[in-house]
Amino acid sequence: DDHVGNRLLGATLTYAPSARWQHVLTLGQNGLDLNTDEYAPQNAFPGDTLRSAEVETDDQVTARYVTSLNTAPSARVTSTTTAGVDVTRRTHNYYQANGLADPQSGSSAANTYIQAYRVTRNTGVFAQQVLGFGNRLFLTGGVRAENNNNVGGDEGLIWAPRAGLAYTIALGERLAVKPRVSYGKSIRPPQPGQAGSAQNAFQIQRPNPNLRPEVQLGTDAGFDLDFRHGTLTLEATYFDQDAKDLIGNVNLGTPGQGTVVTTQYQNVGRVNNKGVELAVGANVSRVDLHASFTSVRSRIESLAAGYTGDQ
Numbered sequence: 001d002d003h004v005g006n007r008l009l010g011a012t013l014t015y016a017p018s019a020r021w022q023h024v025l026t027l028g029q030n031g032l033d034l035n036t037d038e039y040a041p042q043n044a045f046p047g048d049t050l051r052s053a054e055v056e057t058d059d060q061v062t063a064r065y066v067t068s069l070n071t072a073p074s075a076r077v078t079s080t081t082t083a084g085v086d087v088t089r090r091t092h093n094y095y096q097a098n099g100l101a102d103p104q105s106g107s108s109a110a111n112t113y114i115q116a117y118r119v120t121r122n123t124g125v126f127a128q129q130v131l132g133f134g135n136r137l138f139l140t141g142g143v144r145a146e147n148n149n150n151v152g153g154d155e156g157l158i159w160a161p162r163a164g165l166a167y168t169i170a171l172g173e174r175l176a177v178k179p180r181v182s183y184g185k186s187i188r189p190p191q192p193g194q195a196g197s198a199q200n201a202f203q204i205q206r207p208n209p210n211l212r213p214e215v216q217l218g219t220d221a222g223f224d225l226d227f228r229h230g231t232l233t234l235e236a237t238y239f240d241q242d243a244k245d246l247i248g249n250v251n252l253g254t255p256g257q258g259t260v261v262t263t264q265y266q267n268v269g270r271v272n273n274k275g276v277e278l279a280v281g282a283n284v285s286r287v288d289l290h291a292s293f294t295s296v297r298s299r300i301e302s303l304a305a306g307y308t309g310d311q
Contacts, residue, residue: 003035004034005031006030012027021068022068025064026063026064027062028063029060031058033056036053038052052096053096056095057091058091061089061090064085065086067083068081068082076134081127081129082126082130083126083127083128085125086123087123088120089121090120090192093117118192119149120149122148123148126142126144128141137167140165141162141163142161143160143161144159146158146187148190150195150211151190151195151212152209152211155213158215162184162185164183174228178226181221182219187214188213195209202261203260203262204260208265210306211247211267214245214246215245216241217241219239220237223236231283233279233281234280236279239276240273241274244269245268246269247268250265250266251309266308268303269302270301271298271300272298275294275295276295279292279293
């Protein structure tokens with residue numbers, strides 16, 4: 001018997017004191033419950049009444065506030081300012097038992113695996129500024145600061161800046177091209193449990209208190225081509241980005257003559273990704289046609305200090 005329950009609740013409140021200024025508050029809760037009960041005998045030996053039970057809960061509460069302000073400092077200059085904060089709290093429980101007899105007899109499990117109660121707290125603060133000049137030149141700058149308790153204690157706040165420039169060139173009344181270039185950084189904290197320890201009958205996971213978040217940063221450049229206001233569009237982008245501190249599960253070996261494997265999550269190192277993205281679209285009457293092509297070259301450039309995996 002398997003039971004999977006999923007809940008998703010959300011509410012959004014929008015308040016606009018003026019046509020140019022807006023506040024948005026979003027509250028949400030989502031959860032997953034999994035219960036598995038295998039009660040039929042496996043007939044591994046005479047009189048076998050082996051049973052298996054598994055219980056898992058994963059719940060998250062989220063609050064996000066975003067404010068945006070649109071102004072026009074002059075007739076040819078526009079400004080859009082965005083700022084906000086989001087906070088999440090995620091809890092996770094997992095319990096597995098094998099060897100349970102008929103629950104009516106009150107027998108306990110012969111082999112159990114209990115995962116420690118895990119709480120993940122994440123807070124992010126962000127701000128972005130976009131300036132437009134003559135509805136042609138657009139400058140973008142922004143930054144996000146992240147704090148996550150799954151990250152090693154020496155990391156502190158994680159900063160992710162971004163910047164971009166785009167310029168629209170009108171080539172007659174029907175054709176426009178927009179060259180653009182940008183730089184950015186994105187972050188992904190370790191998943192719950194990766195930095196901690198765990199153990200069952202087959203595996204021991206060693207903790208890694210210095211596990212760093214995965215980071216991607218780099219530049220891209222390209223252009224957008226528009227013919228007859230969307231009748232035909234073309235996008236082309238070249239990117240050169242580094243993915244740093246990717247997280248991998250490393251096998252540390254089997255101590256002694258036993259069968260228990262020892263593992264640890266470690267930061268791998270720096271991986272460089274270069275590539276090209278192409279996209280074309282056409283709007284004919286009521287039909288929209290789209291096609292895309294991507295080519296990527298990915299190479300490990302260096303390994304992190306202390307990494308012992310198979311790379």
